[in-house]
Amino acid sequence: xxxxxxxxxxxxxxxxxxxxxxxxxxxxxxxxxxxxxxxxxxxxxxxxxxxxxxxxxxxxxxxxxxxxxxxxxxxxxxxxxxxxxxxxxxxxxxxxxxxxxxxxxxxxxxxxxxxxxxxxxxxxxxxxxxxxxxxxxxxxxxxxxxxxxxxxxxxxxxxxxxxxxxxxxxxxxxxxxxxxxxxxxxxxxxxxxxxxxxxxxxxxxxxxxxxxxxxxxxxxxxxxxxxxx
Numbered sequence: 001x002x003x004x005x006x007x008x009x010x011x012x013x014x015x016x017x018x019x020x021x022x023x024x025x026x027x028x029x030x031x032x033x034x035x036x037x038x039x040x041x042x043x044x045x046x047x048x049x050x051x052x053x054x055x056x057x058x059x060x061x062x063x064x065x066x067x068x069x070x071x072x073x074x075x076x077x078x079x080x081x082x083x084x085x086x087x088x089x090x091x092x093x094x095x096x097x098x099x100x101x102x103x104x105x106x107x108x109x110x111x112x113x114x115x116x117x118x119x120x121x122x123x124x125x126x127x128x129x130x131x132x133x134x135x136x137x138x139x140x141x142x143x144x145x146x147x148x149x150x151x152x153x154x155x156x157x158x159x160x161x162x163x164x165x166x167x168x169x170x171x172x173x174x175x176x177x178x179x180x181x182x183x184x185x186x187x188x189x190x191x192x193x194x195x196x197x198x199x200x201x202x203x204x205x206x207x208x209x210x211x212x213x214x215x216x217x218x219x220x221x222x223x224x225x226x227x228x229x
Contacts, residue, residue, distance in 0.1 A: 027069065031105045034063035034076065041073040049092040056090055063090075064109050066102040075102040079110050082148040086114050088124040088131070103130050114163060121146060122161045125154065136161045 034042060039060055046053045056063075062078040075093035079086050088110060093099045107130075114122060124136055136159035139147070143160050 029066055029068060029074065029102060029105060031064060031066050031102075031109045034060050034065045036060065038063075038065055038073060038076075042076060045073065045076060045092045045094060046090070048094075049090070051090055051092070064106055064113070066105055074098055075106065077106045077110065079113060080151075081117065081119065082150045084119055085121045085123060085146070085148055086110070086117075086119045087148075087151055088122060088126060088136075091126055091128075099128070100130070103128070107134055118164075120162070120164055122163060123147065123151065124159050125157055126159070127157065131159055134161070 039057060042060065042063065042065070043053050043057060046056055056078070059078065059080065062080050063076050064079065065073055066075040067073050074095065075091070075098065077091040078089045080089060081087075091103070091106070093102060110122075122136065123139070124131055139158040139160040144158065147158065
């Protein structure tokens, strides 16, 4: 069992108007996104796995399939997306003897799709040891707070892996901080203006007091001279 990370932003290979992700096939197997043509074999696979066939069929484009060189579907896994996060789900294989061979190919494609879509985090409820070897660890309470609302009603036992920081949230926080700093600057400027006004008023009162005191002294001296004459 192997699990290797792939380089983010995998290049695309264009051919005949369609494209596939590079380095996601081997001489024996190929991995690609599911199409409506896969609905019948996928339905049969989901039935053997006791999955909700009708529900998954409505989300067939979530799925990525592994097939033989002859085009026979051998396995599949879904990647649902919500709130810029991905959920790996409903993996299945027609022959689980091939699971250890096909899982790394499916995982490689899922990672590349997730990175190219700018997903922030991956989640799964798959319990095969392979997924823990790929860096999807048991989700603690702090991580579960980030679980998209659409998936919170699903059973627990989540595993998760952070792919990147939420730069939008960081930028938003920076903007909020900038607004706070500007608000504080304006508040300080208003306080300084009020302080200057108060200082001017106090200075004016002091001047008036001194003027009145000087006037009173002058009046007393003048009256004293008048009385002596």
